[in-house]
Amino acid sequence: MTPFALAIALFFALAATVIVWRILRARRRAHELREPFPPSWRRMLARVPLWQRLPPPVRAQIETAARRLMQRVSFIGCNGLTVTDEMRVIIATQAALLVAHRDSHAYDALYSVLVYPGEFVVEDRDEDEFGLVTVGRRALSGQTIDVSRIVLSWEDIEDGLAGDEGYNVVLHEFAHYLDHLAEGALTDGGVLAPGAQRWHATLEAAYEALCDAVDRGEDSLIDPYGAEDLAEFFATATEVFFERAREFRAAHPRLHAELREFYGVDPAEWG
Numbered sequence: 583m584t585p586f587a588l589a590i591a592l593f594f595a596l597a598a599t600v601i602v603w604r605i606l607r608a609r610r611r612a613h614e615l616r617e618p619f620p621p622s623w624r625r626m627l628a629r630v631p632l633w634q635r636l637p638p639p640v641r642a643q644i645e646t647a648a649r650r651l652m653q654r655v656s657f658i659g660c661n662g663l664t665v666t667d668e669m670r671v672i673i674a675t676q677a678a679l680l681v682a683h684r685d686s687h688a689y690d691a692l693y694s695v696l697v698y699p700g701e702f703v704v705e706d707r708d709e710d711e712f713g714l715v716t717v718g719r720r721a722l723s724g725q726t727i728d729v730s731r732i733v734l735s736w737e738d739i740e741d742g743l744a745g746d747e748g749y750n751v752v753l754h755e756f757a758h759y760l761d762h763l764a765e766g767a768l769t770d771g772g773v774l775a776p777g778a779q780r781w782h783a784t785l786e787a788a789y790e791a792l793c794d795a796v797d798r799g800e801d802s803l804i805d806p807y808g809a810e811d812l813a814e815f816f817a818t819a820t821e822v823f824f825e826r827a828r829e830f831r832a833a834h835p836r837l838h839a840e841l842r843e844f845y846g847v848d849p850a851e852w853g
């Protein structure tokens with residue numbers, strides 16, 4: 583066999599191996615998705631107040647979406663943290679709430695979830711119109727820069743579980759992910775899909791109302807941090823839509839209706 587023929591043979595052998603490996607992996611994943619959700623995982627979710635309110639049919643769909651996320655995404659502990667099964671289940675299940683009834687494949691683009699024990703520090707580089715660069719440091723509870731990875735503080739996730747209703751860093755960051763997945767179209771008004779105009783008009787009106795309330799120093803159901811910009815507004819509104827659903831429906835009926843349609847569920851109807 584000539585060196586060229588040998589190289590071609592090796593190439594095809596390698597390609598065949600990769601194809602077979604992918605088929606076997608897809609079969610194994612499909613098989614795992616059909617397995618019942620482990621009872622030990624359900625026991626871990628006893629700590630999640632939102633989970634306790636879910637009707638059984640909603641739980642079943644969320645379990646499948648959560649399992650899919652855990653299969654595909656690497657959970658990486660940072661700053662010495664070891665990510666436990668409980669952490670993975672609690673993060674994945676809450677994240678799955680956002681996609682289980684609209685697109686259970688939505689997290690397929692996500693590569694990793696980085697979990698820090700507490701707040702983590704990031705460097706910000708800001709350049710003004712005159713080219714003056716300012717470098718600052720910020721402590722964050724979560725960060726989602728693109729669709730490849732999400733960074734979370736476990737301490738903040740636990741604060742949300744402890745009953746601080748309306749604060750849920752998992753829902754917040756995964757809502758940002760969905761916006762990134764749509765290339766910002768959920769919050770920058772750049773898409774003209776059916777219903778998009780109404781979506782943007784409703785989101786902007788509620789955002790302006792929050793900005794006005796913050797300017798006047800009034801209390802608001804949606805975290806004042808949502809007045810930062812429309813992307814933060816969408817993420818903070820998502821937290822309250824799920825966590826304080828009935829109050830949210832009463833205070834923001836139009837925004838509630840848009841988010842209900844978007845997420846495919848109505849948390850105000852849950853127990």
Ligand SMILES: [Zn+2]
Pocket residue numbers: 754758813814817
């Ligand atoms: Zn945010």
